[in-house]
Amino acid sequence: MLKSLNLQDMRQKAYQALDQRARAITAGLGLNELRALMRGEPPTEKPNPRYKVHTTSFLFHIRPRYYEAGSTILTHTFRLGFFTSFFFFVELFTGLILMIYYTPSPEKAYESILNLLNNVPFGQMLRDIHRLGAEAMVIFTTLHMLRTFLTGSYKKERSFTWLTGVVLLGITMFLSFSGYLLPWDQLAYWAVTVGTSMAEAAPLFGNEINLLLRGAPDIAANGLLRFYLLHVVLLPLAAILVISIHYYKVSREHGISLPAYMEEGNVPPEVKKAARQRIDFIPDLLTTEVFLVSLGILLLVLGVTVFNYHAPLESVANPQVTPLDTKAPWYFWWLQGMLKLGDKILMGVILPTIVVLVLVGLPYIDRNPHRSLYKRPIAVALGVLSVLILVMLSYMGLPQYGIEMEPAQRIIQDMSPQEGAGPLQRLPFEELQLGSYQVNVNEPINMCPNLDFGCPAFEAFFRLYSDRVNQAIRKGDLPAETQAVVVIEDWQKDLRKITLRIVWPGEDGKSKSYERIVYLHANRGME
Amino acid sequence: MNRINLQILLGTIMVLATSVVVLFYGLNEEKRMAEAEEAQRGRAIEQGAALFEAQCSRCHGTQGTGIPGLCPPLNDRYFFDQRMKDVGWSGTLEDYIVATVSSGRLASTRPQLYPGQGTPAMPAFSDHFGGPLREDQIRTIAAFITNWSETAIAIEVPPTPSGPVVGTDITKELPEGDPAAGEALATTLGCVACHIAAPTGPVWLAKDGEPGVGSHAATRITQPDYTGKATTPEQYLFESIVNPNIFVVSGFASGVMPQSYANSLTDQDMANLIAYLLTLK
Incomplete structure (x- = not known):
């Protein structure tokens, strides 16, 4: 009875059992071989058991046995x-x-x-x-x-x-x-x-x-x-x-x-x-x-x-x-x-x-x-x-290329696109201070004296808008009398109504305008 | 260290790094989902605001204050606190709005106060019933309207006239009018919503070289396309208020203005209104 409790013998038997399991699972790789694999050592048995896997396992069968260096x-x-x-x-x-x-x-x-x-x-x-x-x-x-x-x-x-x-x-x-x-x-x-x-x-x-x-x-x-x-x-x-x-x-x-x-x-x-x-x-x-x-x-x-x-x-x-x-x-x-x-x-x-x-x-x-x-x-x-x-x-192929759009429409579309987020949509809600701001009348400096830290993002937005309008005037796309405004109204709890409007005298003397009304909610989240 | 060891080491590090990033991302998921829901509601309110302006504001006012004698106010304490109990609605207020907007109202529930535009009192807006809006658009309108719930104030319903009403005879002799009282009345009646605030009806105030309604009253009756019966500016204004469809200024739609004023204003109210309007040269 005692004799049969040979420790050496038991270890060997356990090892063999595990080794067999491993070979069954890996389709032919024994424990020794796995150890050699992880260490990047050459195969331990002959014929090379690493190739055997490619014939016994479907997933390895569809993979190549080797690439050329x-x-x-x-x-x-x-x-x-x-x-x-x-x-x-x-x-x-x-x-x-x-x-x-x-x-x-x-x-x-x-x-x-x-x-x-x-x-x-x-x-x-x-x-x-x-x-x-x-x-x-x-x-x-x-x-x-x-x-x-x-x-x-x-x-x-x-x-x-x-x-x-x-x-x-x-x-x-x-x-x-x-x-x-x-x-x-x-x-x-x-x-x-x-x-x-x-x-x-x-x-x-x-x-x-x-x-x-x-x-x-x-x-x-x-x-x-x-x-x-x-x-x-x-x-x-x-x-x-x-x-x-x-x-x-x-x-x-x-x-x-x-x-x-x-x-x-x-x-x-x-x-x-x-x-x-x-x-x-x-x-x-x-x-x-x-x-x-x-x-x-x-x-x-x-x-x-x-x-x-x-x-x-x-x-x-x-x-x-x-x-x-x-x-x-x-x-x-x-x-x-x-x-x-x-x-x-x-x-x-x-x-x-x-x-x-x-x-x-x-x-x-x-x-x-x-x-x-x-x-x-x-x-x-x-x-x-x-x-x-x-x-x-x-x-x-870009829509900006070769498709004519009214200059005023182009500017407003770039400031606040119909879909997705533009500069206007990215403004923090609290910087949208109520008021009417006109390009070349209001300066994009110190626009929100009521806010402790001012409204740098809105000022940057307004500067961009002013620059775009003035650029169009310089290029002659819009007449010099063009008026461009941003109107911000309080519409509801946590909801502001923003109107971007550009008014210019047309060639026939009648005034023309393009405007876009955007509603922004405090919780809309940024994109 | 050979190539395989290096790859195993780096691979393990990267798998761990991925797990850490995913774990931290996952810890924030509850908050992110809550924020996404808030943002989605915010956007629904934005879209609802634009749709309300386009579809509803003509009758219910741009700020939802309603138009007396036409459509009930929605930005109103009564609407949020009492309305559902009065009509015996068992669902949510949002569902009530969706149901009403979708199918409209064949007949007004309060015909004395808000007769609406006749039959139907309110048209159906759902595209299932021949209207212009999809279900999800109607939901955004409901989101916009319910966003008034915290700020809505009680809107006073103008008192029903005391004494005999003015009727539709425009040649009737009227008492002396008071322009200040007329101006106050124009505000409580909600005239200003369409004639001053939004250009739904002909504008009253002088603007861009166009004279005000006081001057128009004198010139419109001499126009060749004039179809009414008035012979003086006072009669013209009288007629326009009690029988608005007999002559509609070109560029505006017929049947928009309520036709109930003949039965809701007294002689004195009418005189005040006319006196006020004549001051707007």
Whole structure:
């Protein structure tokens, strides 16, 4: 009896039991092996148990066993593709939770967002992360594509991967765009109205596409439901499918490309050999990925807390009122810019189609076998030029560009936009002292003698307003007799009525005016 | 320290940092949600103010003081303290406002005091019933109106006329009028809400070269498009008060002004009002 209580024996048995459990859970890695992994030591057994995992576990099976050392250089990939898929998973995760609180109907949609912000703990954070992740995903997809273009990684056997990438860029943009409508606020409603009206320009079936998307001539209950289903079912499924194909090509077929100079450059053979050296997925790449994921999550959380990024929410959608300065989401500004340049069909349909076809067919059009930047100057020059054109077109897509507005209206719209917050909305409530203030009559100095600390924010606001008016007078946009006033009235408990009014003599001698009345409540909160 | 160790260390630190940030964010959640709710209510009041101005102020006054003989005051102690008991409403005041604004009133509940604009006394505003407003917009109007609850003062209802009423015969001989009494009456009747404060009706005061109502009374009857029966400025004013739709100054809507003054003013009231208006040259 006593003999059998051998301590050594018991420890060994316990160890074996634990070791077996560990092997079962990790699909083949024993305790010793795990210990070696964490310490970055070489494998403890032969054959290498770290490879076995790739055949026994599904999740590891779809990951590569190794990358070539040269392709893991940070400045070669910047981990752009990795982060794009990271954001995709962030969107899936946050999106699934957001779905719990959302109702896709015009009566309830906006209310459910307000409820999410007011009554759901971490609701605002989830929404902000979902929005930030979406913006980041569009940016990272584009940058990933640009990187692939510049390193010439779309050539030869990677042509098809490039093609799936172009499809993914489209899916990403439409995922983001379809999500735009869901809060059912003015921003969403009009951005999507502008966006879908571009589809209308398509010849022959443009009207049908538009009807199919909107479910009616104007966006209403049907349109919202369609966009919702696109956003939560069809597009994510399509994305998962194409991402799988895209990733399969990379992980199973041809790996990440090596930097061009290592592949085709005039470098010593040992550099080429070192570049081809294998870096195992377990533990090196896996550790790096977990590290990058924690970095990504930290950055997202910091973005919506410390850096104060908040998903915008304007007033509830109103099909009867088109706010001034309506614009499409930023990644479609280039298209709006093009539409301003000319014919709706040429600029809105034919040219964008050509752009897409060129992107899709790039590996087949560009037959230059070299990958190095220096050996394909024309392709690189064209690429840089397209980026510049894209930026310029996006600028031209802004509502401030090329759309004539009365100077007085422009000034008042900039001081206090119809939607969202302008300088006026950002003023602290207590600085809104009752009175009538006229530009060039009242000086923006010591405007609130009744307040202990004066009203520096209101004075800055009034100075800005005066400067804008005087600038317009100097430029001749407004006549010298122009009168511009700010009138602040006490309207209700904690509610002020602010009138911005510009009056000027018109050319026919009659006086013209433009005014905007804004009500501000003490508790409205800042944006 | 090799690369893997470094990544594990940094990764652990970052996960901890994320947890700390989320934890501190979470500690503030109760407060943030309460503030978000306050802010949302504030914004509802702002929107309600704009909608009230556009849709309701013509009858209920820009500051909700109502127009005697037309529409009841809302910025009124009675409305907040007693109204729901009087009509036997069991829900909240906000619901009462939403219900009334949504479906309107076919007939006035107080036809002697506030007959409204005839039939219906108040139109339905909900888009479900052919009105212009959505449900959420009506809720913001209710938020705006209930925001008066703390500051509302008791608005005096003008006394019903003592003695015989003036009637609609504009050739009637009137006693000597007192302009000061007329001015006070114009204020209590609420005339000033539309004719002085807001240009809902023709403005009384002289402005930008346009003469006041006292001068207009003499010139309007000579206009070719004049459709009334008055022959003197006094008769013109008399007629405009008791029978406002017989001639409507161009640019203004017919049927806006209450038509009940013939039955609510005495001879002396009418004389005072006319005397006051004639002083506004």
